[in-house]
Amino acid sequence: MDMLHFGGLAVLLALCAMASNMIYNHFYEMVEHHYGWQRTVRMRVVHTLGFEAFFMAIALPLTAWWLSISVVEALLLDVTFSIFFMIYAFCFNWVFDIARHRLAARVVADR
Known part of the structure; x- marks a missing residue:
């Protein structure tokens, strides 16, 4: 497969990852806020695995087709x-x- 064809897929997947990240984080943070979840290591692992599953649901069919x-x-x-x-x-x-x-704490402390 030529590099231009494969490179086009890389660019397309990067754009999909960026868009997926914004969409996934928006909805994850809505749920997080609704249930009052704290950002513990466990929840960060759940967030990471959830995003990967979300992105793969988009990327795999696209990659297979491309x-x-x-x-x-x-x-x-x-x-x-x-x-x-x-x-x-x-x-x-x-x-x-x-x-x-830390930045939020510094802003509050400066007030």
């Missing part, structure tokens, strides 16, 4: 990337939560 392969083959192709990005997403969101909490 590459003219089966969804199972697309899943096998995606497993390595998914594991890496789940760990990345978990760490990124955890650090983001800590930074946001």
Whole structure:
């Protein structure tokens, strides 16, 4: 498969991941607020796994169609990337939560 075709898929998946992230986080935070969930490590793991499932529901059929392969083959192709990005997403969101909490505390303290 030529790099332009595969590169087009990478760009498309990146755009889908960005849009999926915004949509998933919006609804996750609505539910989180409604039930009063705290952002513990356990809840961050649940958030990460939920997002990955949400994104894969979009990415796998798209990848299979784009590459003219089966969804199972697309899943096998995606497993390595998914594991890496789940760990990345978990760490990124955890650090983001800590930074946001500290910034909010600093803003409150400055008032």
